[in-house]
Amino acid sequence: MIPHPQKAVTFLAQRLLTHVLPEQRTAFGAADAALLGLLFEMVGQDLERAAHARLEDVREMRAIFADARGLGLDEALVARMDVALARELADARLSSLDEVHAVHSAVLIELHARVETLSGTEAARLDRQIWEHLERHAERHRYDVSF
Numbered sequence: 001m002i003p004h005p006q007k008a009v010t011f012l013a014q015r016l017l018t019h020v021l022p023e024q025r026t027a028f029g030a031a032d033a034a035l036l037g038l039l040f041e042m043v044g045q046d047l048e049r050a051a052h053a054r055l056e057d058v059r060e061m062r063a064i065f066a067d068a069r070g071l072g073l074d075e076a077l078v079a080r081m082d083v084a085l086a087r088e089l090a091d092a093r094l095s096s097l098d099e100v101h102a103v104h105s106a107v108l109i110e111l112h113a114r115v116e117t118l119s120g121t122e123a124a125r126l127d128r129q130i131w132e133h134l135e136r137h138a139e140r141h142r143y144d145v146s147f
Contacts, residue, residue, distance in 0.1 A: 006048040013040030042143045053140040054097040058089065060133045061104040067126055068111055077114060080107045108133075 017037040024030040065081040084107045087100045112130045115123050 006044045009040050009044035009047060013037045013044065016040065038145050041145050045143055045145075049140070050094050051092055051097055054094075054101045055089065056140060057133075057137050058097075058101055058104050060136065061108050064108065064126070064129055064133060065111070067129065068115070071115070071118060071122060071126065073111075073114060077107075077110060080110065083107075 014037075016033055021030055021033040021037065024033055062085060065085060068081065069078070084100075084104045087103055089097075089100065091097070108130065112127070115127050115130065
């Protein structure tokens with residue numbers, strides 16, 4: 001059998017909402033069951049897209065780091081970008097991808113703070129590139145649930 005976690009979690013959420021929720025006797029119990037159902041749906045969505053979204057984020061951040069090299073950044077920041085770039089992407093477990101993603105994100109935050117203090121067309125272009133990445137990141141990680 002091939003496990004399909006997203007389908008399993010979606011089934012559990014639907015079961016909770018259609019069978020458990022109607023049996024709740026108190027407003028708190030009903031609200032709690034509804035919240036659990038929504039959280040199950042969100043976890044199911046994340047199971048489906050998690051690895052892809054994190055890999056896309058890391059790839060985009062790596063492209064930003066490559067473009068940032070021409071800005072004359074301080075050596076310490078360049079060294080931190082190099083450490084991030086050296087991280088392997090061969091391990092597809094979410095815990096490993098989350099760790100790599102966190103390292104890249106921390107460097108991106110530092111880079112963005114630095115870029116916003118620089119003047120010139122290249123710094124402005126990189127600032128826009130970072131904001132565009134953040135918009136795509138938010139879209140990749142958004143949940144489709146009704147509250």
